[in-house]
Amino acid sequence: MLRKLLIGTALATSFAFSAHAADVKEVQMLHWWTSGGEAAALNVLKQDLAKEGYAWKDVPVAGGGGDAAMTALKAMVAAGNYPTASQMLGYTVLDYAAAGVMGDLTETAKKEGWDKSVPAALQKFSVYDGKWVAAPVNVHSVNWLWINKAVMDKIGGTEPKTFDDFVALLDKAKAAGVTPLALGGQNWQEATMFDSVVLSTGGPEFYKKAMNDLDEASLKSDTMKKSFDNLAKLVTYVDPNFSGRDWNLATAMVIKGDALVQVMGDWAKGEFHAANKTPGTDFLCYRFPGTDGSVIYNSDMFGMFNVPDDRKAAQVALATATLSKSFQSAFNVVKGSVPARTDVPDTDFDACGKKGIADLKKANEGGTLFGSLAQGYGAPPAVANAYKDVVSKFVHGQIKTSDEAVTELVKAIDDAK
Amino acid sequence: MSTVAETQIKLTPEHDARPGASVRSRLQDLLPKIVLAPSFAATIVFVYGFILWTIYLSFTNSKTFPSYDITGARAYQRLWRWTFESDPPSSWYTSITNMGIFGFLYIAICLALGLFLAILLDQKIRGEGVLRPIYLYPMALSFIVTGVAWKWFLDPGLGLEQTLHQWGWTSFHFDWIKNKDFVIYTVVIAGVWQASGFIMAMFLAGLRGIDGEIMKAAQIDGASTFQLYRRIVIPLLRPVFLSAFIVLAHLAIKSYDLVVALTSGGPGGSAWLPSNFMYEFTFKRNEMAVGSASAVIMLMTLTAIIVPYLYSELREKPR
Numbered sequence: 001m002l003r004k005l006l007i008g009t010a011l012a013t014s015f016a017f018s019a020h021a022a023d024v025k026e027v028q029m030l031h032w033w034t035s036g037g038e039a040a041a042l043n044v045l046k047q048d049l050a051k052e053g054y055a056w057k058d059v060p061v062a063g064g065g066g067d068a069a070m071t072a073l074k075a076m077v078a079a080g081n082y083p084t085a086s087q088m089l090g091y092t093v094l095d096y097a098a099a100g101v102m103g104d105l106t107e108t109a110k111k112e113g114w115d116k117s118v119p120a121a122l123q124k125f126s127v128y129d130g131k132w133v134a135a136p137v138n139v140h141s142v143n144w145l146w147i148n149k150a151v152m153d154k155i156g157g158t159e160p161k162t163f164d165d166f167v168a169l170l171d172k173a174k175a176a177g178v179t180p181l182a183l184g185g186q187n188w189q190e191a192t193m194f195d196s197v198v199l200s201t202g203g204p205e206f207y208k209k210a211m212n213d214l215d216e217a218s219l220k221s222d223t224m225k226k227s228f229d230n231l232a233k234l235v236t237y238v239d240p241n242f243s244g245r246d247w248n249l250a251t252a253m254v255i256k257g258d259a260l261v262q263v264m265g266d267w268a269k270g271e272f273h274a275a276n277k278t279p280g281t282d283f284l285c286y287r288f289p290g291t292d293g294s295v296i297y298n299s300d301m302f303g304m305f306n307v308p309d310d311r312k313a314a315q316v317a318l319a320t321a322t323l324s325k326s327f328q329s330a331f332n333v334v335k336g337s338v339p340a341r342t343d344v345p346d347t348d349f350d351a352c353g354k355k356g357i358a359d360l361k362k363a364n365e366g367g368t369l370f371g372s373l374a375q376g377y378g379a380p381p382a383v384a385n386a387y388k389d390v391v392s393k394f395v396h397g398q399i400k401t402s403d404e405a406v407t408e409l410v411k412a413i414d415d416a417k
Numbered sequence: 418m419s420t421v422a423e424t425q426i427k428l429t430p431e432h433d434a435r436p437g438a439s440v441r442s443r444l445q446d447l448l449p450k451i452v453l454a455p456s457f458a459a460t461i462v463f464v465y466g467f468i469l470w471t472i473y474l475s476f477t478n479s480k481t482f483p484s485y486d487i488t489g490a491r492a493y494q495r496l497w498r499w500t501f502e503s504d505p506p507s508s509w510y511t512s513i514t515n516m517g518i519f520g521f522l523y524i525a526i527c528l529a530l531g532l533f534l535a536i537l538l539d540q541k542i543r544g545e546g547v548l549r550p551i552y553l554y555p556m557a558l559s560f561i562v563t564g565v566a567w568k569w570f571l572d573p574g575l576g577l578e579q580t581l582h583q584w585g586w587t588s589f590h591f592d593w594i595k596n597k598d599f600v601i602y603t604v605v606i607a608g609v610w611q612a613s614g615f616i617m618a619m620f621l622a623g624l625r626g627i628d629g630e631i632m633k634a635a636q637i638d639g640a641s642t643f644q645l646y647r648r649i650v651i652p653l654l655r656p657v658f659l660s661a662f663i664v665l666a667h668l669a670i671k672s673y674d675l676v677v678a679l680t681s682g683g684p685g686g687s688a689w690l691p692s693n694f695m696y697e698f699t700f701k702r703n704e705m706a707v708g709s710a711s712a713v714i715m716l717m718t719l720t721a722i723i724v725p726y727l728y729s730e731l732r733e734k735p736r
Contacts, residue, residue: 067700095481099481186681186682187682187685240573240592240595241572241595242595243684244595244684381701381702382703382704386702389508389686392685392686393685394685395684395685396684396685397597398505398506398597398687408505416702416704
């Protein structure tokens with residue numbers, strides 16, 4: 001039905017369609033990487049393609065989370081005016097693939113050996129119905145602690161290995177008069193932290209069952225209640241002013257030494273770099289206590305659209321360049337994430353990046369690489385947002401007990417399925 | 418009078434004498450309609466057409482993309498169920514109660530404050546020309562600017578509270594913007610700040626339109642100033658109340674951007690209005706049917722309030 005509509009609209013707007021029909025040597029790219037570091041990272045790809053004779057046509061739609069970009073993409077696709085590729089996240093790729101508007105890169109994938117080099121967990125989103133429809137650009141992981149080393153030395157802390165260690169460390173910081181935990185009280189940040197808490201409390205098996213398979217028994221289990229209790233414990237260590245704070249301001253608190261630690265995805269590293277801080281001497285990156293060996297990931301992908309045949313060559317060139325080892329390394333060094341293929345040398349990466357690459361490889365082999373529910377890689381957006389609602393309401397006190405929280409969680413996820 | 422008659426006499430023979438001119442004058446008659454037709458068609462399609470489309474979508478199971486198979490009123494059933502989930506509050510319950518609180522306070526305070534300021538400014542004071550634009554100016558700002566400015570001002574770590582602490586008043590405490598129970602009132606504060614000056618200007622125009630003779634007559638009859646305003650001026654301002662109410666009501670309904678800029682949704686989504694709910698569900702959660710249903714309910718609610726009010730006000734016109 002949708003397809004019919006899309007074709008119909010495409011015909012109706014055939015004028016617009018032909019007017020927009022892009023130059024065959026041109027790559028049209030819709031994305032929301034407009035901030036300094038991100039734009040610089042993307043520039044690497046631009047130059048790689050220029051070497052092969054392909055021009056780059058940016059279609060940037062600003063707005064961090066990509067909501068505006070996704071709305072623009074919806075309109076472009078409905079008008080039959082497909083971009084060569086678009087930055088996309090997890091389930092969006094699958095939605096568009098189900099609507100039949102994505103291209104097919106299987107040939108290129110075979111030639112380049114993506115099946116083997118890209119982690120299987122990522123292929124769940126880049127392969128639809130046996131066909132490669134997207135090229136993953138990077139792998140972010142969210143179960144990280146970012147610690148200010150000067151503060152850590154001052155309070156005499158060491159790397160926390162368990163949740164109880166972590167609480168003890170936070171207590172030390174509190175006693176020293178530093179804000180122990182820098183948190184931005186926006187629902188996605190709270191839920192991102194909770195992802196790590198669940199993995200730490202219940203272990204890898206439990207995380208997969210509850211947060212990826214949405215198994216009801218796990219969701220209302222005592223382990224889940226314990227996870228909420230642990231979250232409540234962590235929230236007692238934030239400053240009173242945390243509500244509504246942006247994530248990068250929370251990172252800034254750690255950079256400046258106003259706070260000891262932030263639980264955040266590895267994009268936080270970009271902020272440390274921007275402030276000219278080096279890992280090991282100025283700041284420390286540890287896995288969230290009790291989650292070493294597992295990786296909760298999210299990933300940026302370039303969704304490849306079903307463009308007319310004469311534009312396919314440019315698309316293949318883009319996809320090949322995106323997954324080339326040189327680009328994967330150069331881009332991710334700048335972006336703070338790790339390469340989306342596990343066979344990229346880690347020589348150019350800093351200490352945290354090296355650890356990230358090693359962890360990803362280990363997690364991929366050991367089957368402990370899980371999608372982040374908060375970041376939309378655990379379940380479709382409706383469920384992910386219902387989850388964020390519940391976590392956020394728990395943090396801010398609309399939901400008062402962990403018993404109530406698990407009941408609400410099961411209900412909200414059921415509703416959204 | 419005579420000129421009109423002359424032109425008519427002059428025109429009529431020409432109509433009969435030259436058929437070409439008749440076409441031209443017919444065209445001239447049609448011209449306004451032709452010029453208006455595109456905008457009329459655009460309104461029909463893009464306003465009313467899409468209202469119907471939204472209603473249609475709300476009865477489907479549209480998710481990321483519109484789907485055209487009618488599947489029943491499940492979206493409305495869910496909204497209906499959420500309407501009564503108050504503890505813990507569902508997002509929809511929060512949105513509609515916030516709309517009630519915000520809508521009522523915003524309209525009432527803007528009207529009261531606007532009228533009060535207008536009456537004060539109407540006392541033939543010096544420097545009115547300077548004061549009026551000062552009050553009016555906030556209306557020139559977008560909701561986004563208002564929201565961000567007030568966000569900084571109300572933030573306990575940056576704005577008012579921090580400043581007063583630095584000045585030595587350390588017991589001062591004002592963290593409404595961080596408090597799930599009070600955050601909606603900060604939206605009211607910012608909204609009132611922005612709109613009350615404009616409402617003042619409307620009332621001021623109304624006050625200037627009142628016949629001075631009536632006032633003088635009342636004063637001769639011995640009416641006090643209070644009585645004068647209570648019994649004569651305010652009743653005469655009734656049409657201004659109507660216009661102001663309609664302007665404020667639609668501003669209140671579309672305050673989406675104010676909520677986003679000021680609170681980014683508030684702690685745990687506690688500052689949501691139905692417009693935030695609609696956008697969130699349609700575009701972020703890929704639940705287009707639920708989003709559409711909430712939009713339809715917003716439209717119905719607005720209609721239920723505005724139509725009887727318009728009816729009761731406009732019915733009295735002919736007298």
